[in-house]
Amino acid sequence: xxxxxxxxxxxxxxxxxxxxxxxxxxxxxxxxxxxxxxxxxxxxxxxxxxxxxxxxxxxxxxxxxxxxxxxxxxxxxxxxxxxxxxxxxxxxxxxxxxxxxxxxxxxxxxxxxxxxxxxxxxxxxxxxxxxxxxxxxxxxxxxxxxxxxxxxxxxxxxxxxxxxxxxxxxxxxxxxxxxxxxxxxxxxxxxx
Numbered sequence: 001x002x003x004x005x006x007x008x009x010x011x012x013x014x015x016x017x018x019x020x021x022x023x024x025x026x027x028x029x030x031x032x033x034x035x036x037x038x039x040x041x042x043x044x045x046x047x048x049x050x051x052x053x054x055x056x057x058x059x060x061x062x063x064x065x066x067x068x069x070x071x072x073x074x075x076x077x078x079x080x081x082x083x084x085x086x087x088x089x090x091x092x093x094x095x096x097x098x099x100x101x102x103x104x105x106x107x108x109x110x111x112x113x114x115x116x117x118x119x120x121x122x123x124x125x126x127x128x129x130x131x132x133x134x135x136x137x138x139x140x141x142x143x144x145x146x147x148x149x150x151x152x153x154x155x156x157x158x159x160x161x162x163x164x165x166x167x168x169x170x171x172x173x174x175x176x177x178x179x180x181x182x183x184x185x186x187x188x189x190x191x192x
Contacts, residue, residue, distance in 0.1 A: 025156060030149045031055055032173040035165050042163050046154040055150040055171060064143040071136035078133055081126040088122045091115060 033055035040052050092115045095107050107115075165171065 021158075021161065023156075023158075024161065025158070027052060027152060027155065029053075029055065029152055029171050030173055031060075031146055031171070033057075033059075033150065033171055035167050035169045035171055038163070038165055038167055040160045040163060042160055044160045045158075046160060047157050048154055050154045051151055052154055052160075053152045053165060055152070057147060057150045060143065060146055060150060064140070064147060067136065067139045067143050071133065071140050074129065074132040074136040078126065078129040081122065081129040085119070085122040085126050088115070088119045092119050 035053055036056040037054040038052070039050075039054075040046060046052065095112060095115050098107060099112065
């Protein structure tokens with residue numbers, strides 16, 4: 001026998017089998033492109049919102065700039081259509097005034113019909129130009145959203161189980177794009 005003393009008690013458990021994560025997430029990309037930077041490696045701990053990888057955005061930058069230029073051109077067409085409409089309305093008003101002063105004798109009915117049709121076409125052109133602006137704005141927003149999607153972020157806190165993507169590798173826009181960048185979610189420890 002031995003004298004009793006204060007010490008640490010430890011429990012050791014041995015087990016056989018495969019270790020599996022509580023929750024596994026395969027992180028993918030919504031864009032196709034080339035991996036410019038990969039910030040994580042196997043067994044790295046990540047937090048929700050951490051950057052995992054970045055795609056090369058040079059082509060997307062050019063497309064975004066072209067779409068912004070198209071938006072400016074569409075806005076200029078709206079200004080031009082507004083000026084044309086104002087001009088045709090003023091011409092029609094002068095002709096209507098002349099028709100009133102002349103007691104309906106001049107200008108002819110055909111000239112008046114043409115002037116009214118010209119105003120209607122100018123109004124339609126203005127609406128078309130405004131619609132083109134709305135389409136160009138939507139395209140700019142779409143490219144800007146794609147720019148944000150070029151940075152792939154972690155959706156959860158966890159540990160990177162596997163990383164198979166390398167810098168320079170082509171990424172396809174589907175859920176298998178970053179196949180192997182698996183994150184073990186620490187849901188049981190972090191209350192997610």
